[in-house]
Amino acid sequence: MVSLDGISIRTLSDTQYMNSHDDLLTKLASDVEKDSLLIQDFMIRMLRIKSVNPNMGGQGEAERAQFLESFLKSEGFSVTRSDVIDGEFSGMLRPNLSARLEGKDGSRNLWFISHMDTVPEGSRDLWETDPFEPTVKDGKIIARGAEDNGQSLVGSLFALRELKKLGVKLPFNVGVWLVSDEEFASRCGIKHLLKGTNFKKEDLILVPDAGTPTGVDIEIAEKGLLWLKLTVRGKQVHASLPRKGVNAHRVGMKLALDLDDFLHAKYKASDPLFDEPLSTFEPTKKEANVPNVNTAPGLDVFYFDCRVLPRYSLDEVISDIRARISEYQERYSVVISMEQVQKEPAGPATPEKSEVATLLAEAVRRISKVQPRFVGIGGQTVGNLFRMEGIPTAVWSTVDDVPHEPNEYSRMKNLINDTEVFAALPLFAAIVK
């Protein structure tokens, strides 16, 4: 047994330690390589079991979960389940399961979070092969759910298995959570798990459910998301006699442009971490008003898509807009209502110096042999739900980014590479401080 805990390694010289660590990584790489056909075969067997989210017309995750639980048990893991009996689908079982290896510091966990559910196949005509009979071609496994989130699920599962076989003393507990319901709203998955005591602030969370083809981008921050519907009510009249009514469309346009200017001016901070460094406030959808040219509309409905840097509060944005609305109501004799179509505040960015970000960056640098960079995105992943709880979370994987597409696939080399990255990650804990 090679000891990796902080105490015993201090008895070795730096060079000695680095050498033993390098040996360990070499052993890990060769073990994963040797198992690559086994990993591929396991992935194929898993993808054959349909696991389409019931909110999208599927039969749910129960059968796939059973397959995964049996595998974990056959590998000697004990499995914890935190299932939901879903009243919305006449008591359907919505499974969530976890397994872990105990580490020296048993008070903290490194969790790999992946989801078992998939979206449906969509239009069959667009598939060149059966979406539920995985096909291996040109180094790819083609099937619904191969990339999203099959690759990372299988990768993290086998990383755990490789670490068990390696028999090293891990610095902290390392485990996987395989969850339901990510493709819809995570009600029976992550949101259910976060209500319990499954995670703590000291944990390290990796959500390998988004990524880039080179694997350089480590996502550590997301913007807050706010979708607003604004409805302006005036008084509809003949367009030749506008003074007899109140043209809601004119007021709506003025308000939209005013909000556009005001919000961009007030929330103007720029954060180079994000690909789009500014907060964005876009007037987007516009509902049809009158069908004819010669009527001044009494109703105007438009929408804003706002993506706000995590440093700002969405509630402040909302109260600013409300103040603007009051002014407009008084000035133009209209009634304006605002509906929050969607509101997802952003949790604080995970610090670049956090343990999970540092360890992942080191594993990516050493295993994927690319120079990683930290990024923020305007979209949202379940990573944000953990950040909202104050738990540092990184989102990373190596994928061609083809989720939900027809002919979705995972590249075997990415599956194998990421399995190795996941397994190597905790092994850097004693080195990178």
Ligand SMILES: [Zn+2]
């Ligand atoms: Zn996904």
